[in-house]
Amino acid sequence: MRRATVVLLSVALVAAAVLVRATTPDAGLREAPFVERASLGVTAPSRELDVRMLTVGVAETLGSGDEELTTSGVWVVAALTAAAVNDPTGVQATLLVDGRSYAATGRLGGATLDSGYVDPGLPQSGVVAFEVPRELVDAGRTVVIRISASSAPRLDAVVDLAVDLGELGVQRSIAVPGTGLDEDALAEGWP
């Protein structure tokens, strides 16, 4: 009886070891961010940023002042409102698809929301824009627009908005409105 117990315990321990080994997170998962899924028009809270995604559009060119910015692909443009939670912080934007990531454009200078800082409780509205291959739109791919306070959000909260590019028509041009305090959001008692 005692011998059988020892054998059973040994088998159970080996099985537990195999299970632990099989379910141990890899390096990427161990440092993965905590994702808050967003939907349009709803404020998504995260540790450092409160984010409300407003609209997403796809266009061939971007209008910024007198300039018309072209790209070899298409522009994906997201309008959003964001405010810091406790400390002034930057807004970082990344577009993720198929294991690839596209950084938000820096070609618009200070006209995009990710070019400056946001303060606690003071929502700023603006856009972030990405240049992506046109094939993504033609193939109707679903992309994720990720907003975070840091450009490498390891073990930190991020806000993700899933966007089906197939549902968005390609416009000829989208005008970039610039950034500023979102007084409507303030008036309604952000967040």
Added chain:
Amino acid sequence: MRRWGPWIALALLAPVAVLLSLTVRWFDYADLRSAPPTAARGEAGDFGIGTARLDELEVIEGDRIGAPEGTDLVVATLTIDPATAEGVYCSVVLVAPSPRGERRWDADPYPPADFRVPDDLESSCSSDADAEFRMQTAFLVPRGGAADAAIEITSVGRSLLRLE
């Protein structure tokens, strides 16, 4: 009893070992987040390169002073007394409690048009003055966000003093 002795010892020692290992880490964390020295309103406190005193912290409704509706403008007036003739290089931030933790605001770089620092006051904490001077700066915060607010003054990231 002798049979259960090792198990009881293990049951006691294992949690103690875990607690001890966490406590050591907690002390390191607590050191990093240590509370700064404080000085009450109207009293001067040392911040390494001089002393600072919060004379007044006025909260003005934003729409009364040309700031957006839904905001308050917090105007802080301080007296700085440099310790040496080399002047002071420092920065001030506004801190205030909120349900999600302590919030911090930097001075508003573009204060509303109706706000103006009086001519006899400096607009920045940093100055090459070698004698006591007064300064005034403004912070834009959401309406009601400055309840129980305080000012923190740092000398180039080294010393920190909280003026309440």
